[in-house]
Amino acid sequence: MSETHTATILLTKEDPAPVKLRNMEFSSPYLLVCDHAGRKIPQSLGDMGVPASDWNRHIAWDIGIAEVARHISDFLKAPLVEQAYSRLVIDCNRKPGHRGSIPEVSDGTIIPANKGLSAEERHAREEGIFWPYHQAIEYEADIRGTIILIALHSFTPVYQQQERPWHLGVLHNRNPVFALEFIKQVEQLSDGPWIVGSNEPYILTDENDYTIPRHAEASARPYLELEIRQDLIDAPEGQRLWAARIAEVIEKTRTALSQEPSK
Numbered sequence: 181m182s183e184t185h186t187a188t189i190l191l192t193k194e195d196p197a198p199v200k201l202r203n204m205e206f207s208s209p210y211l212l213v214c215d216h217a218g219r220k221i222p223q224s225l226g227d228m229g230v231p232a233s234d235w236n237r238h239i240a241w242d243i244g245i246a247e248v249a250r251h252i253s254d255f256l257k258a259p260l261v262e263q264a265y266s267r268l269v270i271d272c273n274r275k276p277g278h279r280g281s282i283p284e285v286s287d288g289t290i291i292p293a294n295k296g297l298s299a300e301e302r303h304a305r306e307e308g309i310f311w312p313y314h315q316a317i318e319y320e321a322d323i324r325g326t327i328i329l330i331a332l333h334s335f336t337p338v339y340q341q342q343e344r345p346w347h348l349g350v351l352h353n354r355n356p357v358f359a360l361e362f363i364k365q366v367e368q369l370s371d372g373p374w375i376v377g378s379n380e381p382y383i384l385t386d387e388n389d390y391t392i393p394r395h396a397e398a399s400a401r402p403y404l405e406l407e408i409r410q411d412l413i414d415a416p417e418g419q420r421l422w423a424a425r426i427a428e429v430i431e432k433t434r435t436a437l438s439q440e441p442s443k
């Protein structure tokens with residue numbers, strides 16, 4: 181019994197909490213979430229057998245997005261829920277059990293610590309990191325009533341030798357009203373042109389996403405899932421600049437939708 185029990189403990193008091201909160205004291209029409217903000221590793225997993233150079237790659241986290249999310253949170257005075265741990269430990273935008281949830285390989289890199297996990301080891305990742313994060317989002321969304329959920333991510337400028345031209349990608353599936361208005365507002369900006377992809381470089385699906393389907397689409401809550409190209413936000417200046425631009429468009433989008441005559 182004691183062996184089984186020990187194997188299920190992932191985080192100790194030496195490890196940081198999985199959920200990071202910011203600006204929670206503000207009452208805001210928005211709730212910001214950042215699934216891939218962090219790249220912490222539980223001490224019990226060491227370096228997971230992954231070389232140090234790979235911990236700087238996009239496979240470990242969404243480069244630049246934590247800083248952008250914090251700036252947007254400060255500009256809008258909106259609460260932000262961030263995941264502290266690397267998506268190589270467990271991906272918080274994949275349903276538990278999905279093949280990408282605890283990836284054995286990520287963009288060509290083998291993740292030795294994720295090979296052949298027992299059910300208990302998977303369960304420990306879910307209980308220690310995945311569920312506390314999603315419970316925090318659910319709690320904050322519920323107590324705040326009518327909010328717009330904003331999920332922030334970043335993407336690599338080149339993938340499989342293909343250049344990705346978009347500055348921003350807006351992902352949407354069910355109930356795309358806020359997303360489509362956001363795209364319209366970007367296209368109307370005078371300091372453009374920004375290239376904004378609609379469902380680029382990814383599409384939003386129940387299969388490959390978790391956060392928006394679970395916390396927004398399931399309850400018909402308005403949402404924006406935004407992807408930002410990493411080379412624009414890999415340094416402090418760009419992080420602040422793009423956060424300011426995005427915060428402004430988010431506000432314009434909300435204003436435009438609130439002024440539409442109801443049908």
Ligand SMILES: [Zn+2]
Nearest residue numbers: 216242333334
């Ligand atoms: Zn991401």
